[in-house]
Amino acid sequence: MASVDLIDVSKVFDKGVIAVDSVNISVVDKEFVVLVGPSGCGKSTILRMIAGLEDASSGEIRIDGKIVNEVPPKDRNIAMVFQNYALYPHMTVYQNMAFGLKLRKYPKKEIEQRVDEAAEILDIANLLGRKPKALSGGQRQRVAVGRAIVRKPKVFLFDEPLSNLDAKFRVQMRTEISRLHTKLGTTMIYVTHDQVEAMTMGNRIVVLRGGKVQQIDSPLNLYNNPSNQFVAGFIGSPAMNFFKGEIIDQDGMWFRNDSLKLLVSQEHFSCLKDSISSKVILGIRPEDLLANETVNKEHNISQATCKVEIVEPMGNEIFLYLSAGQHSMTARVKPDVQPAVNSDCKIGFRMDKAHYFNVKTRENIC
Numbered sequence: 001m002a003s004v005d006l007i008d009v010s011k012v013f014d015k016g017v018i019a020v021d022s023v024n025i026s027v028v029d030k031e032f033v034v035l036v037g038p039s040g041c042g043k044s045t046i047l048r049m050i051a052g053l054e055d056a057s058s059g060e061i062r063i064d065g066k067i068v069n070e071v072p073p074k075d076r077n078i079a080m081v082f083q084n085y086a087l088y089p090h091m092t093v094y095q096n097m098a099f100g101l102k103l104r105k106y107p108k109k110e111i112e113q114r115v116d117e118a119a120e121i122l123d124i125a126n127l128l129g130r131k132p133k134a135l136s137g138g139q140r141q142r143v144a145v146g147r148a149i150v151r152k153p154k155v156f157l158f159d160e161p162l163s164n165l166d167a168k169f170r171v172q173m174r175t176e177i178s179r180l181h182t183k184l185g186t187t188m189i190y191v192t193h194d195q196v197e198a199m200t201m202g203n204r205i206v207v208l209r210g211g212k213v214q215q216i217d218s219p220l221n222l223y224n225n226p227s228n229q230f231v232a233g234f235i236g237s238p239a240m241n242f243f244k245g246e247i248i249d250q251d252g253m254w255f256r257n258d259s260l261k262l263l264v265s266q267e268h269f270s271c272l273k274d275s276i277s278s279k280v281i282l283g284i285r286p287e288d289l290l291a292n293e294t295v296n297k298e299h300n301i302s303q304a305t306c307k308v309e310i311v312e313p314m315g316n317e318i319f320l321y322l323s324a325g326q327h328s329m330t331a332r333v334k335p336d337v338q339p340a341v342n343s344d345c346k347i348g349f350r351m352d353k354a355h356y357f358n359v360k361t362r363e364n365i366c
């Protein structure tokens with residue numbers, strides 16, 4: 001059991017590439033924390049520094065409160081599962097799982113006991129005699145996790161362990177890893193660039209961009225209160241719609257641009273009062289756009305006529321790809337609404353759900 005703290009940690013590679021930029025993350029004991037962000041944002045580098053496979057250029061890394069910057073990887077009591085988990089092809093599942101313990105000269109009895117226990121937890125006890133080539137992708141993945149479990153590490157690090165699996169398996173393994181976390185109660189840090197994985201697995205999520213932490217929060221807080229436009233756009237699928245425009249005070253407070261004129265909801269009056277007559281970015285999620293709604297001030301619904309570009313029926317819902325002048329947006333509506341392509345559709349904006357961002361800093365205003 002262990003906590004992991006990164007204090008002002010940076011990593012600068014040769015030629016001045018700043019991969020990780022003054023990152024502060026505190027993972028508490030038994031927590032499941034997900035690092036998420038686009039390719040190249042520094043996720044793997046952070047994990048590798050925690051594991052000791054990469055030195056931090058500056059800052060402190062603590063495991064259970066102890067500074068480990070100078071501690072070699074083998075003494076950090078951490079296990080890491082990679083995307084390319086490369087099982088030894090000539091060894092059986094049992095031998096693959098036992099290998100690390102054998103190297104560390106554990107007694108045979110202890111090795112047997114640990115492998116059996118891990119196989120039981122992962123439901124692969126019947127596969128121990130097989131070679132990797134006789135396993136499915138998901139089973140191989142479980143063996144790779146088993147190899148980590150047998151070491152009984154203080155902390156598990158996962159670097160995109162599911163990205164080689166097909167979509168159905170990913171969903172299954174996702175729940176298995178979550179269950180494993182509950183069962184083992186070990187601190188886990190999990191890297192992915194898939195925001196759905198992040199939202200469904202993490203107790204808390206760290207959103208990274210360009211080596212910098214953008215926000216650390218619970219999944220729902222990230223979704224409901226994104227701290228900036230990047231987080232707002234990254235979390236949620238289909239992504240939040242954004243429009244640049246001006247806040248005006250003209251018989252009520254409005255957000256206006258060349259194609260939209262939307263009445264600002266009362267709860268946003270005070271936080272937008274300094275933005276009157278200046279530009280802001282309005283963000284609204286696809287589910288907060290309603291099709292064929294009439295203007296309804298009491299329910300904070302403002303309206304715009306949009307052209308239907310594409311209709312995507314998903315079964316339980318429909319995605320509408322819409323345009324208003326040069327602005328495009330996505331609405332997520334009930335399956336019984338089926339406007340025709342190229343038709344005009346009245347779209348209701350639930351303005352009480354709107355987010356506003358500063359045009360220059362892209363920080364959340366409200």
Ligand SMILES: Nc1ncnc2c1ncn2[C@@H]1O[C@H](COP(=O)(O)OP(=O)(O)OP(=O)(O)O)[C@@H](O)[C@H]1O
Pocket residue numbers: 013014017018019037038039040041042043044045046193
């Ligand atoms: N050994 C290295 N030498 C120089 N630059 C590196 C090295 N390793 C990583 N980088 C750079 O550091 C940045 C962060 O890389 P990192 O692998 O941590 O990203 P990531 O978030 O894991 O991306 P991905 O989702 O593609 O795996 C990238 O710009 C990358 O090119």
Ligand SMILES: [Mg+2]
Pocket residue numbers: 043044045
């Ligand atoms: Mg990576």
